[in-house]
Amino acid sequence: MAEVTNTGEKSAEFSAEIAQHDSHGEIARPAGWMYKSFGIGKHRMWYASPAFQLGLVAFVCFMCPGMFNALSGLGGGGLKDPHVADQMNIALYSTFAVVGIFAGTIVNRIGVRYALAFGGTGYCLYAISLLVQVHFNTTPGIHGFNVFAGAWLGLTAGCLWTGQGAIMMSYPLEARKGHYFMWFWAIFNIGACIGALIPLGQNIHHTTAGNVNDGTYIAFIVLMFFGAILGLFVCDADKIIRPDGSRVIVMKNPSWKTELIGLYQTIRTEPMVILLFPMFWSSNWFYTYQQNAVNAAYFNVRTRALNNFLYWFAQIVAAVIIGPLLDIERVRRSIRAKIAFVVLTSLTLVIWGGGYAWQKRYDRQDVGKGSDFVAWDWTHSGYAGPMFLYFFYGLYDAVWQGIVYWIMGALGNSGRKLANLAGLYKGFQAAGSAVSWSLDDHNVSYMTIFASNWGLLMASLLCAFPLIWFRIKDSVPIEEDLKGTDETIEDVFVPGALETKRVGPEAI
Numbered sequence: 001m002a003e004v005t006n007t008g009e010k011s012a013e014f015s016a017e018i019a020q021h022d023s024h025g026e027i028a029r030p031a032g033w034m035y036k037s038f039g040i041g042k043h044r045m046w047y048a049s050p051a052f053q054l055g056l057v058a059f060v061c062f063m064c065p066g067m068f069n070a071l072s073g074l075g076g077g078g079l080k081d082p083h084v085a086d087q088m089n090i091a092l093y094s095t096f097a098v099v100g101i102f103a104g105t106i107v108n109r110i111g112v113r114y115a116l117a118f119g120g121t122g123y124c125l126y127a128i129s130l131l132v133q134v135h136f137n138t139t140p141g142i143h144g145f146n147v148f149a150g151a152w153l154g155l156t157a158g159c160l161w162t163g164q165g166a167i168m169m170s171y172p173l174e175a176r177k178g179h180y181f182m183w184f185w186a187i188f189n190i191g192a193c194i195g196a197l198i199p200l201g202q203n204i205h206h207t208t209a210g211n212v213n214d215g216t217y218i219a220f221i222v223l224m225f226f227g228a229i230l231g232l233f234v235c236d237a238d239k240i241i242r243p244d245g246s247r248v249i250v251m252k253n254p255s256w257k258t259e260l261i262g263l264y265q266t267i268r269t270e271p272m273v274i275l276l277f278p279m280f281w282s283s284n285w286f287y288t289y290q291q292n293a294v295n296a297a298y299f300n301v302r303t304r305a306l307n308n309f310l311y312w313f314a315q316i317v318a319a320v321i322i323g324p325l326l327d328i329e330r331v332r333r334s335i336r337a338k339i340a341f342v343v344l345t346s347l348t349l350v351i352w353g354g355g356y357a358w359q360k361r362y363d364r365q366d367v368g369k370g371s372d373f374v375a376w377d378w379t380h381s382g383y384a385g386p387m388f389l390y391f392f393y394g395l396y397d398a399v400w401q402g403i404v405y406w407i408m409g410a411l412g413n414s415g416r417k418l419a420n421l422a423g424l425y426k427g428f429q430a431a432g433s434a435v436s437w438s439l440d441d442h443n444v445s446y447m448t449i450f451a452s453n454w455g456l457l458m459a460s461l462l463c464a465f466p467l468i469w470f471r472i473k474d475s476v477p478i479e480e481d482l483k484g485t486d487e488t489i490e491d492v493f494v495p496g497a498l499e500t501k502r503v504g505p506e507a508i
Contacts, residue, residue, distance in 0.1 A: 029241050048239045050171035054180055056234050057167050058187035060116050063227030064123040064160065066191025067220045068153075071127065073196060073291055073308035084133055084143070086292075086441035088126070088150030093434035095154025100427025103162035104420035105263050111236035112163040119160020120228025122153035124221055131217035158426060160231075165422025169409035170248055171240055174475060175327060177409040181402050182323025185315060189398070192312035195220065200305035237415045248415040266420040270411055273421065275467040278460035279404055280428035286453045288436040290393050293446040294358075297367045298386070300375040307390045314394030322402045333410060337472040340403045345461050351396045352454045354389055359450045364443060400457075407464075410472050432456075 029035040034048040045051045072085075099106075107115045129149035136142045164184075172180040199216045237248040267273065290311075295304050326336060367373045376383060408421045439449055 029245070034235065034239060035241060046241070048235045048241055050167075050180070050240060050242055051183075053235055053240060054167060054171060054184055055187070056230065057112075057116065057164050058184045059191075060120060060160075060227050060231045060234070061164060061184070061188040062191030063223045063230065064120045065157070066188050067195040067223050067227075068123050068126065069189075069192040069312065070195025070198070070308060071130070071216075071220055072287070073192070073295065073304075073311055083441060084137075084146055085130070086437050087143075088129070088146050089288075089437040090434055090441060091147045091150035092126075092154040092157070093430040093432075093437060095151045096158050096430030097154075097427050097434055099155050099158035100162065100423050100425075100430050102260075102263070102423065103158040103426065104166070104266075104423030105260055106159055107162045107166060107419050107423070108262065108416055112167060113232060113234045113236050115159040115163035116231030116234055117228055118231075119156045119158075119163065120224065120231050122149075122156030122160075124224040124228060125149045126153045127217055127220040127224055131214065131221070134214070134217070154430065158423070158430070161426045162419060162423040165405065165408075165425065166237070166415055166419035169405060169418040169422065170237070170413060170415035171242070173242060173244065174333075174413060175329060178323040178326030178402075178406055180323075181326070181405050182319045185319035185323070185398055185402065189312045189315040189319070191223075193309055193316070195223070196305060196309035196312055200302060200309060204302050204305075249413065249417075262416055263420050263423075266417050266424075270417075272467045272471050273408075273411065273424075275463050276404070276407065277424075277428050278456070278463045279400075280425045281432035282453075282456040282460045283400060283404060283425075283429045284433045285436045285456055286393070286397070287433065288440050289446070289449045289453050290390070292440050293364075293449055294386070294390065294393075297364075297446070298362070298376055300377050303376060303378045303383070306378055307387065310387065310391045311394035311397075314391045315398035318395040318398035319402060322399050326402070326406045333474045334472050337407065337410065337468050340406070341461070341465065341468045344399060344403055345458075347396055347399060348454075348457050348461065351389075351392050352457065354392070355450065356454070358386060358389055359447055363446050407468060407472065410476075412476050413478075 029046070035046045037044045037046045039045055072089075126149045129146045132142060133146055168180050168184050169177065198219050202213055202215050240248050242248075295307050299307060326340065328336065331339075362373075365371065376386075378387075404425065408418065408425065411421070412418060436449070436452075439452070
């Protein structure tokens with residue numbers, strides 16, 4: 001740790017007059033409306049602060065992927081026959097897989113604001129295509145439109161989720177990354193919960209299986225549209241000032257060439273990240289099984305909606321628990337990583353062990369067309385068991401995603417690097433999802449799909465063990481984050497913030 005007293009030359013971007021410390025003791029920030037603080041007591045933020053921007057991004061995801069999750073969680077996109085949604089999702093995740101690999105490059109080049117707004121358009125079109133499918137399913141070309149909508153969402157969602165991941169992992173200080181996951185994941189899944197309540201309320205008197213009604217789709221379409229518009233109000237990373245006066249590390253003048261090189265450098269300088277790729281791959285693999293083989297296969301419309309609500313509510317509960325635990329300051333971060341690994345492994349054995357006990361009851365032929373199976377309602381005497389299982393499936397999803405994001409965030413603090421990692425994460429995640437949805441579309445037995453889930457999750461934990469156990473450091477030096485960029489330490493801090501300030505890993 002070195003004592004830094006020279007702030008260096010002011011960059012052109014921040015050559016405006018610097019605001020002085022105010023009565024709240026806040027560090028110097030540039031003048032302008034983006035940096036005027038508000039709040040109560042010590043809890044202050046400003047428009048271009050990490051906390052406020054994370055809130056904006058969370059509400060974009062509240063209305064776009066949050067509503068998408070609520071719709072998908074009904075099984076089959078709310079349709080009685082899940083095969084149309086299967087094929088849409090195969091197109092979605094196949095496209096997403098390709099785009100995701102390079103999405104970090106795209107986001108670094110165009111900025112997170114346009115990435116999020118563009119990303120929201122695909123969700124709206126996806127919901128529109130499902131509504132069209134309900135009314136014009138026999139019209140020539142409609143199925144092609146559904147597949148196109150899925151592919152378009154794959155393109156746009158790759159940009160949205162990479163921008164979101166970069167913000168959530170690179171904007172906060174190192175000691176707050178778990179909390180930022182908690183805030184984002186809770187707000188995002190409140191959207192999914194509210195989205196799940198829409199079909200629950202509109203179908204509460206429907207005790208037979210079938211499609212959800214038009215009002216459900218229309219509500220989703222309107223909310224998704226507003227989510228895309230809200231994305232335009234997000235600041236790009238070069239405008240963000242953290243509470244300690246530091247800025248997010250980005251390239252000053254990014255080009256497609258520099259960002260493609262940056263993607264290569266991300267893997268070359270952090271080769272052990274490859275060990276996380278199986279965790280990336282399996283992180284959404286289980287959605288197909290849970291939504292189609294459990295929820296859509298075994299329950300009627302209103303019970304599917306209730307299960308869906310409980311699933312996303314469980315994610316909020318899990319995020320509120322896991323986020324602060326990942327940031328406990330009195331335990332070294334390297335130790336926290338090991339504890340997180342043990343907890344996640346234990347949950348994989350216990351929760352999916354319970355899932356095996358449930359799946360032994362039936363398979364595809366027992367509940368599919370031609371069988372005399374009657375979909376369960378929540379009034380069925382045996383409903384409590386699968387209800388709690390589905391709740392814990394949702395809890396498990398949030399714990400898995402939270403720990404993966406936290407591990408990636410522990411590998412660095414550079415916005416450029418973490419955008420590339422987020423893109424790789426979403427790309428491999430989407431590739432796994434595409435294969436998983438294809439298995440369901442080809443009528444692979446439910447028990448086989450279940451086994452693929454449990455096996456992949458355990459195998460991916462085994463692969464990630466060396467990185468989690470030996471690579472996670474208690475902090476990442478700023479010099480390591482600056483490698484491969486044209487930034488200096490003076491560039492990373494607002495002029496004035498470095499005066500008599502100790503610069504160390506904890507400051508970023």
